[in-house]
Amino acid sequence: MEMIKKQPGLAVLVAFIVGLFLGLVFLGWYVFPVQWTDAGPQHMAEADQARYIRTVADLYSFQGDQQKVQEALGGWGGDVAACKLAATSSDPAEVARLEAVASIVSGQPGCGAIMGGDTAVTSTEEESGGSSFGTLLLLGLLLLFLLAAIVFVINRRNSLAAGDSGRGGYDMPDSAPTGGEDGMITTPLARFQTTYSFGHDSFDDSFSIENANGDFLGECGVGISESIGTDSPKNVTALEVWLFDKNDIRTVTKVIMSDHAFFDEALKAKLAPKGEPVLARENETVVLETASLIINAEIRDMQYGTGTLPPQSYFEQITIELSAWAKEGDYAPPDIEGRVDELMNY
Numbered sequence: 140m141e142m143i144k145k146q147p148g149l150a151v152l153v154a155f156i157v158g159l160f161l162g163l164v165f166l167g168w169y170v171f172p173v174q175w176t177d178a179g180p181q182h183m184a185e186a187d188q189a190r191y192i193r194t195v196a197d198l199y200s201f202q203g204d205q206q207k208v209q210e211a212l213g214g215w216g217g218d219v220a221a222c223k224l225a226a227t228s229s230d231p232a233e234v235a236r237l238e239a240v241a242s243i244v245s246g247q248p249g250c251g252a253i254m255g256g257d258t259a260v261t262s263t264e265e266e267s268g269g270s271s272f273g274t275l276l277l278l279g280l281l282l283l284f285l286l287a288a289i290v291f292v293i294n295r296r297n298s299l300a301a302g303d304s305g306r307g308g309y310d311m312p313d314s315a316p317t318g319g320e321d322g323m324i325t326t327p328l329a330r331f332q333t334t335y336s337f338g339h340d341s342f343d344d345s346f347s348i349e350n351a352n353g354d355f356l357g358e359c360g361v362g363i364s365e366s367i368g369t370d371s372p373k374n375v376t377a378l379e380v381w382l383f384d385k386n387d388i389r390t391v392t393k394v395i396m397s398d399h400a401f402f403d404e405a406l407k408a409k410l411a412p413k414g415e416p417v418l419a420r421e422n423e424t425v426v427l428e429t430a431s432l433i434i435n436a437e438i439r440d441m442q443y444g445t446g447t448l449p450p451q452s453y454f455e456q457i458t459i460e461l462s463a464w465a466k467e468g469d470y471a472p473p474d475i476e477g478r479v480d481e482l483m484n485y
Contacts, residue, residue, distance in 0.1 A: 151289060152286070180211075180217065192237070195212060196221065196237050208240050208243045209243065213244050218240075221240050221244070224237050225241070327435075328348060329463045330462045333360075333459055334456065334459075335361070337375075342375075345358055345362075346360060357384040357385050357431075358382075359380075360380075363378060364410060364413055365406070365410055367400075374452070376406070377410055379413060379414065380459065382427040384431055386431040387432075393414045393415045393427060394410050394413050394415065394416050394417065395425065395457075398418065399452035419457070432464065433464045434461055434462065439460050440456070440457070440458040442455040442457070
């Protein structure tokens with residue numbers, strides 16, 4: 140379930156491959172294999188087809204019933220097949236019988252005329268074989284197209300996730316506005332406080348950011364990012380703090396990690412795509428910035444859990460206060476060359 144939530148595109152690809160295998164190989168070939176019924180002589184193996192034509196020719200030599208010959212060999216190129224057998228036979232009597240039935244079916248005297256005038260039949264048969272190959276080729280191309288589309292969706296989602304993590308857009312400031320110089324408003328637009336406690340496995344708080352006129356500016360929130368050990372209750376070792384700005388195309392995310400998680404390289408690498416890692420410390424302020432908003436996420440209080448897991452590896456409780464500021468003026472992206480202070484006028 141965790142993989143489906145994090146990688147839905149990959150889950151679809153795996154489900155498609157498993158379904159294709161079960162449907163085509165297991166069900167189609169073993170449980171409910173295709174069974175041919177009412178097959179015509181043209182579908183026989185070459186050796187069986189030759190025996191069939193020789194039997195018809197032998198019966199005609201005894202009975203002389205042309206109607207039965209037409210019924211047996213007509214409509215599928217039996218005259219051409221009979222002439223091909225006659226060309227490979229060393230028995231003059233058999234050659235005569237085969238040419239006789241071929242002439243009855245085609246209405247032309249002798250195999251010379253038949254083989255010269257019935258090449259269209261052979262071409263039709265070849266076209267039929269080519270049509271089957273073309274159908275298989277088309278199905279193969281459709282399958283490749285579907286797989287390519289799924290891979291594209293997965294790659295696109297991963298690239299968007301990397302963009303949403305807040306690590307590739309521009310540099311983040313060290314702190315949000317805290318002074319009152321040059322008439323800068325020091326009171327935030329909004330302030331929210333949220334507390335995670337051990338056992339709250341569905342913890343995911345979000346808050347709407349509005350200006351004094353009640354206009355919607357964005358959202359911010361805190362949720363569980365990663366846990367270790369047992370699944371219930373979760374031993375939360377990292378939390379996500381995120382900021383969405385209606386004037387920005389990105390959702391900026393930072394990951395507040397326990398002491399154990401922050402210094403565990405494997406776990407840190409696993410969480411890296413989610414956002415910039417931050418070591419959890421009491422009174423630490425985590426800053427998130429978008430085109431028109433800044434969030435101060437201050438860790439007001441935190442306690443680690445104790446138990447059989449490594450020390451300082453999961454949170455027993457952590458309280459985070461989110462303070463939101465709106466930038467003044469045009470909502471241009473922060474300057475990536477270090478002129479953030481000039482742009483913010485603080």
